[in-house]
Amino acid sequence: MDKSEFIECHKRIKPFIHNTPVLTSHLIDEMVGASIFFKCENFQKMGAFKMRGATNAIMLLSHEQRQKGVVTHSSGNFAQALSLAAKSLGVKAFIVMPSNAPQVKKDAVKGYGGIVIECEPTLKARQSESKSLQEKEGATFIHPSNDDNVIVGQGTACKELLEKHPGLDYVFAPVGGGGLIAGTALAAKYFGYNCKVVGGEPYEVDDAYRSMLSGIIETNKTTNTIADGLKTQLGDRNFPIIQKHVHSITRVAEDEILYAMRMIWERLKIVCEPSSAVAFAAVIKEKNLIAGKKIGIIISGGNVDLGILPF
Incomplete structure (x- = not known):
């Protein structure tokens, strides 16, 4: 999957997708001590990057x-x-x-x-x-995440973000099946300038974190997390990309996910699903790593049942 594939893919799918907005918040920047740029895939057609x-x-x-x-x-x-x-x-x-x-x-x-x-x-x-x-x-x-053409497609969200804000130091994205984080890592390599990618993952389903440590694809015995979109595991197509190109994976607790989701709701005035909030929760947790830096976050989707909001 080289740079030209991403360029051709983006050209190909442009008529069928939205180039989603990037939102910022001075209050959030002050809170985390960095400049944060939210790539809002919750505004994508059908409400998610997929x-x-x-x-x-x-x-x-x-x-x-x-x-x-x-x-x-x-x-x-x-x-x-x-x-x-x-x-x-x-x-x-x-x-x-x-x-x-x-x-x-x-x-x-x-x-x-x-x-x-x-x-x-x-x-x-x-x-x-x-x-x-x-x-x-x-x-x-067509596999939801373990397919080369799917991975390249998902990476176009990060490509758009870096075209708008080329000087990002880090991009954070949630980790579930691995398609988004793999595509994001490749896009950061091809379209960023020394831009590193960090994954956000719940402690309750930390198979990607453990896979990075062990070098083999791990599974989860339990999936007790509010981030229901992240319960799937990595595949043999995306895992090698993640191993090679993802800087690190930060695990977050359930209360940290809820706090991040609430902050996005209150400060940005947008709806995001818990799986998306995991990436922002990871940013909040990594204050030392990101201090004074420019940080991109992929808000992966906004398909949440408002009837059962956790706050």
């Missing part, structure tokens, strides 16, 4: 592949992203979702034109149902 990778992955399929459709398994933002991207490009999207996924998410996927296929709420069932659809429909499987 629209970028999904669009790129579909656009790189052959004409024949597009005619047969795409399939993924997801109960979160990628389900919506692939559905909307597919609809925009006139492609069928089969979305395998666990039967216990919130109805609001199933409805959102259907609203974006996705064909929802429910399965048992286990990873094995999701994978099995996806494979069956690939065989039956001839649909192409």
Whole structure:
């Protein structure tokens, strides 16, 4: 994945995505002792950065592949992203979702034109149902985070941020399945000037932090975190990129995530999901590292159920 791939990808997907705004707050800058630039992917189409990778992955399929459709398994933002991207490009999207996924998410996927296929709420069932659809429909499987074309697409958020603010010292992004942080790290390498990337991760699902230490992809025994978008694990495509190009991963506690989410709500006047707040929580925690520096933060999405806000 070289620099030219990012440039071509960005050109390709531009008509189908938003170049999202970058927000700042003097109060937040004073609070953390650094200049903070929030790249607001909560304003992206379907409310999250995943629209970028999904669009790129579909656009790189052959004409024949597009005619047969795409399939993924997801109960979160990628389900919506692939559905909307597919609809925009006139492609069928089969979305395998666990039967216990919130109805609001199933409805959102259907609203974006996705064909929802429910399965048992286990990873094995999701994978099995996806494979069956690939065989039956001839649909192409697109992984939410462990796919080169998805990774490059997600990295365009950081590319846009660095084009607007080229002098950033660090960019912080949340770590879940690893697609965003891998794409962000490559974008920082190609479009930044000695710009380092730091991942934010909840203590409750710190598999990426442990993977960096052990050198192998670790898993989580429990997933007891409010940051529901970060419960997935790294893959064999994105992990080597993370190992090589991510500076470090900072773990944060649940109360730190809630505090960061509240600060974003109060100071920036925007809605962000807990998974996004993890990156800002990591910035607050790393006050010594970032003191006096210019810091970018990828606010990854804003798809939060306002009926169950934690504050």
